Amino acid sequence: MDTVTARGEQVRLELDDIQSGALHERPSPYVGTYLLLRIDDRGAGRELVRRLQHIVDNGRPSSDPAHDAWITAAFTYHGLKALGVPQSSLDSFAPEFRQGMAARAALLGDVGDSSPEHWEKPLGTSDVHVALAALSPDRERLQAVVEKARRAHAELAGVEVIWRQDCYQLESGRTSFGFKDGIGQPAVEGSGRPASNPKERPLKAGEIILGYRDETGELPPMPVPEVLGRNGTYVVFRKLHTRVAAYRQYLRAKSASREEEALLGAKMVGRWQSGAPLALSPDDDDPALGGDPQRNNAFLYGDDPRGLKCPLGAHARRANPRDALDGDGAVDVRLHRMIRRGTSYGPMLPEGTLEDDGVDRGIVFVFAGAHLKRQFEFVKTQWLNDGIFIGAPLETDPLVGPNDGSGSFTVPQRPIRRRLQDLPPFVVTRGGEYCFAPGLRAMRWLAELES
Amino acid sequence: MTTAATGASRPGVSVGPTSEFSLFFRVKPGQGGALRAALHDLQDTPGYRPGDYGMAVGTIHEARFVLFDDDTRLAFVTSFDGPWDAYMEDFFTSGPTLALFDVIFRHAEGYDGLPDLPALKAFIGGAQQTAAAYARNYPGTVKEIRKSQRVNTAFQQVLDHSDAAEALQHPALKPLLDEAAD
Numbered sequence: 347m348d349t350v351t352a353r354g355e356q357v358r359l360e361l362d363d364i365q366s367g368a369l370h371e372r373p374s375p376y377v378g379t380y381l382l383l384r385i386d387d388r389g390a391g392r393e394l395v396r397r398l399q400h401i402v403d404n405g406r407p408s409s410d411p412a413h414d415a416w417i418t419a420a421f422t423y424h425g426l427k428a429l430g431v432p433q434s435s436l437d438s439f440a441p442e443f444r445q446g447m448a449a450r451a452a453l454l455g456d457v458g459d460s461s462p463e464h465w466e467k468p469l470g471t472s473d474v475h476v477a478l479a480a481l482s483p484d485r486e487r488l489q490a491v492v493e494k495a496r497r498a499h500a501e502l503a504g505v506e507v508i509w510r511q512d513c514y515q516l517e518s519g520r521t522s523f524g525f526k527d528g529i530g531q532p533a534v535e536g537s538g539r540p541a542s543n544p545k546e547r548p549l550k551a552g553e554i555i556l557g558y559r560d561e562t563g564e565l566p567p568m569p570v571p572e573v574l575g576r577n578g579t580y581v582v583f584r585k586l587h588t589r590v591a592a593y594r595q596y597l598r599a600k601s602a603s604r605e606e607e608a609l610l611g612a613k614m615v616g617r618w619q620s621g622a623p624l625a626l627s628p629d630d631d632d633p634a635l636g637g638d639p640q641r642n643n644a645f646l647y648g649d650d651p652r653g654l655k656c657p658l659g660a661h662a663r664r665a666n667p668r669d670a671l672d673g674d675g676a677v678d679v680r681l682h683r684m685i686r687r688g689t690s691y692g693p694m695l696p697e698g699t700l701e702d703d704g705v706d707r708g709i710v711f712v713f714a715g716a717h718l719k720r721q722f723e724f725v726k727t728q729w730l731n732d733g734i735f736i737g738a739p740l741e742t743d744p745l746v747g748p749n750d751g752s753g754s755f756t757v758p759q760r761p762i763r764r765r766l767q768d769l770p771p772f773v774v775t776r777g778g779e780y781c782f783a784p785g786l787r788a789m790r791w792l793a794e795l796e797s
Numbered sequence: 798m799t800t801a802a803t804g805a806s807r808p809g810v811s812v813g814p815t816s817e818f819s820l821f822f823r824v825k826p827g828q829g830g831a832l833r834a835a836l837h838d839l840q841d842t843p844g845y846r847p848g849d850y851g852m853a854v855g856t857i858h859e860a861r862f863v864l865f866d867d868d869t870r871l872a873f874v875t876s877f878d879g880p881w882d883a884y885m886e887d888f889f890t891s892g893p894t895l896a897l898f899d900v901i902f903r904h905a906e907g908y909d910g911l912p913d914l915p916a917l918k919a920f921i922g923g924a925q926q927t928a929a930a931y932a933r934n935y936p937g938t939v940k941e942i943r944k945s946q947r948v949n950t951a952f953q954q955v956l957d958h959s960d961a962a963e964a965l966q967h968p969a970l971k972p973l974l975d976e977a978a979d
Contacts, residue, residue, distance in 0.1 A: 562890050562914050675853040676884055678891035724883055734879045735856075737940025739814040 357551050357558060359536035363577045363785040364555060366403045367418030368685050368714035369537045372528050373483040378513040378689050379492050380583065380710060382468070383476040385428040387504025388797075392429060394476070394505050395419075396793035397498035401491070404786055406538055415482030415491040419789070420581045420781035422446065425475030430797045431574070438569040442718040443580060443780045446470070450780075454723065455731040455748035460775035466585065468508050469777025476505075477583060477781050479712070481689070511585065513689035513710055521690055522588045522707045523745070523772075524611070526621030526636055530643050530666060532683045542643040546668070549683055555579050556716050561680045566716040569782075574792070577785030582713035582722050584778035586746070590695040591702035593745075593772045598700060600766060610766070613757045614744040616662030623662070628655035648672070653758040658736040661745045664729045671735065682729070684721045687712035708773070718780060746773045808882055810931040814938050815858065817931045818881045820873040820924040822905035829868025832904035836862050839901065853894050856939055862901065871905060873924075878938040885921070889914050952976070 361369075385391035403416035421429070423444050426436060442450060448462040448470035456462065462470040478495050482488035499505045521527050533541035533548035534555075541548055552560030556568045557576035568575035601607040608631065612618045618627065620636030625645040627635055636642055647663060647670040650656060656663050663670065671677040692707025715721040728734070731748055733741035742748060744755040744766070753769040784792065809816045824832055839845050839862070844852040852860060858876040865872065877884075889895060895911065902908040907923065909916045937945070955961055956977055965974040 562886060563912065564914055674855040675891065675894060676856045676887060678887045681886055681890065720883075720886055728879060728883055732879075734814040734938055737938050737944060739938060739941075 357536035359551055359555065359558070360577055360785070361406050361537075362404055363787055364404060365418050365579075365783050365785065366405060367416060367479060367481075367687075367783065368554060368579050368581075369534060369539065370403070370416060370481070371531070371539065372481065372687055372689070374519060374528070375515040376481055376483060376513075376689060377485050377488045377515070378479065378481040378710075379488065380480075380509075380511040380513070381478040381495065381507055382474050382509035383478070383499060384468075384473045384506045384508045385425065385475045385504065386506065387502075388428065388430050390502040390504030391425075391475070392793050392795060394499055394502055395429065395789050398478075398495075399786055399789035399793060401494045401498060402786070402789070415480060415487035417491050417495055418479045418581075418783055420477045420479075420783040421792075422474050422477070422779055422781050424472045426782070426792075428475050429792055430795050431792070432797075435570055435574060438575075439782065440567065440580065440718050442723060443782060445780075446472075447582070447584075447778045447780050450723070454726050455742075456775045457748060458750065459771070460748065462777070465775070465777035466509075469585065469779065473508055474779050477581070477779065479583075481687075511691055511710060513691045516690055516694045518694065520619065521688075521709060522590050522692065522694060523593055523615075524619050525615055525617060526619065527688055528686075529617070529621050529639075530662070531685060534685075542639060544644055545646055549680065552716055553680075553683060553721075554685055554715055560716060561678070571791075574784060574788045576788070578788055579714050579716060579783050580718050580722075581781040581783045582711075582718065582778065583781065584711040585691075585776040586709045586711055587706060587774040587776050588708040589702070589770075589772050589774065590707065591700055592770055594695075594700050596770065596772075610757070613657050613660060614755065616656050616660035624656035624660070625650060646670075653756075654760065657755070657757050659733060659738060659741050659744065659755055661730075661743050664736075664743050665725060667729070667735075674735075677735070681717075681720055682724050683715075684725065685714040687714065706776075708776070711778075714783070744769055808925055808927055809880070810928050811880065812931060812933045813936045815876050815878055815933060816881055817928045818875050818877050819926055819928060820921065821926055822871040822873075822902070822907075822924050824864070824869050824871055825904055825906055828904040829864065832871065832901065833864060833868060835900050835904065836864070839897065842897065853897065854888070858939055858942075871901075876933070878940070885918060886914075889917055 385394070398419045401417055402419050423436065423439065423446060436444070448465070451457070451462050468474055480488060480491045480495065482491065499507065516522070518524070519526065529542070531542060532546065533539055535548045535551045550561050551558035552566050556566055556578045558565070560566050597607045597610050601610055608619065612624055612631070617623050618631035618636060620631050620633040621642050622632040622636035623642060623645055625647060646668045647656065651670070658670070666683065667679055671679060688709045688711050690709055692705055695703060695707065713722045730743040730746055733739050738756060741755060742753055747753070749769040749771045751768055751770050755766040755769060757764040757766065809818055843849060856878040860873070860875040863872040863874065864870070899911055903910060907920050952973065965977055
């Protein structure tokens with residue numbers, strides 16, 4: 347069903363041409379596989395794209411996230427180059443995409459342990475050409491779609507799988523830090539998916555999909571030729587290692603009781619572990635609220651300008667300040683929204699364990715949007731890594747910010763605010779890349795390139 | 798994390814969290830007088846009236862419009878918290894600033910009026926010049942300065958209380974007592 351906007355105009359998304367990965371709700375539970383491929387032979391690469399075009403998912407995203415498994419295909423700048431996309435076309439992509447994530451590392455705060463020289467190979471190198479993501483409600487259906495993908499590339503000499511990452515939702519249904527995630531996705535006009543926050547209008551389609559008007563009233567900058575850009579979306583993936591033991595040790599050291607640990611954890615995230623937002627349940631966790639999709643995202647921050655319920659620097663409030671900055675006159679929050687598709691990898695650190703077991707665990711963060719710079723990079727650099735916008739330039743996101751052991755986090759409370767000191771890094775970037783997920787016509791165009 | 802001082806890759810120089818933002822326009826021929834009148838009117842709008850201290854954009858420290866070269870050129874000079882280029886599109890879609898500036902920019906060469914945002918971005922980008930030198934005499938964002946002022950006002954109220962000297966004797970209040978003598 348097409349959405350009627352506030353101004354009465356109708357947005358008709360060409361859903362049959364759009365890879366629906368960006369618009370699908372993540373199932374819960376979920377299992378997934380990410381594959382990276384290198385194209386050594388141009389003809390084989392084009393044949394791969396021709397085959398992929400038949401197995402990626404398109405059409406109207408089901409309202410039931412558990413309906414099926416699906417595959418999304420995306421290409422890096424070097425991948426498009428390997429396929430023989432003309433230079434004039436390559437030059438028309440967003441500059442950040444052309445540079446690639448590793449070249450943006452210093453700006454993104456990927457320094458120290460997170461810097462590209464420490465990234466998992468081949469992440470951040472020009473070998474990464476094609477990214478495939480398969481997500482499924484269960485292993486059986488995942489294997490079926492991964493097998494389709496395998497058949498698409500396996501017998502092609504000149505196409506190599508160079509990296510694989512399996513993901514699955516932990517039994518707890520939560521992230522490695524212990525929090526329910528995947529809440530708070532923006533609704534997109536024309537996608538047919540209802541908004542999870544009744545207080546927020548659906549985003550203009552052009553904020554997520556190229557070829558449609560965005561929140562500025564303009565068409566997002568789109569690569570040429572039009573057949574290549576239209577109905578595509580930029581995709582960011584980042585493998586983020588979570589230092590769960592360090593996180594638990596920190597909370598334990600700063601708390602006198604388990605209740606206080608839970609409260610401090612909630613203050614850092616902006617939600618309780620159940621997903622219940624501090625804005626609606628500031629004093630105690632409320633699992634019924636956290637588990638209720640009708641209510642767990644239905645809130646604003648306007649009644650809490652000082653952050654007494656949810657700190658201004660809490661992760662979720664930084665990532666989406668909602669109405670908190672409306673009085674600044676300098677920020678249009680709707681220009682900085684995005685589709686997020688985080689999935690967990692690695693086993694849970696056993697409950698109660700405070701010592702690091704040396705096992706790699708964390709999140710594969712996935713972004714989908716039409717604007718790498720003013721969506722992903724803006725949120726990462728201005729809101730998560732910086733504190734200028736909340737009047738605390740020396741503070742960064744307490745959970746995912748590039749803390750170096752000297753940072754602080756302010757928890758407003760009466761009678762006296764609390765200030766947590768000496769925050770270590772809890773998240774380390776293992777690598778990632780900027781990609782472009784083209785529409786189906788664009789994939790055909792790529793497959794039929796001649797040179 | 799603050800933006801690096803004198804950040805190399807960004808337009809505009811920054812000191813701590815604050816960056817300078819300077820625009821230079823050519824006034825359309827014969828419109829110097831009309832522009833001067835428009836700026837006179839601007840001075841009468843909320844936020845620009847002397848003593849208002851509340852411009853629509855809450856993250857700029859100050860703003861000035863300067864007509865020069867016999868009213869044939871216009872400069873707009875301000876200091877902004879954060880890297881201003883990251884916020885360029887926000888300026889154009891949020892707040893009343895755009896309508897306020899429309900009546901001024903319409904007298905500048907190259908301005909095509911609202912709502913053509915790409916043209917507007919090009920117009921602003923083409924007018925921006927990065928400072929050759931920039932310094933600040935205090936650190937801190939507008940939000941921090943305002944907080945500091947609120948705290949000092951409260952502190953002065955405490956000092957005006959007849960029991961203030963006694964109350965400030967507590968060891969925990971030593972840093973405040975050190976500031977209480979003048």
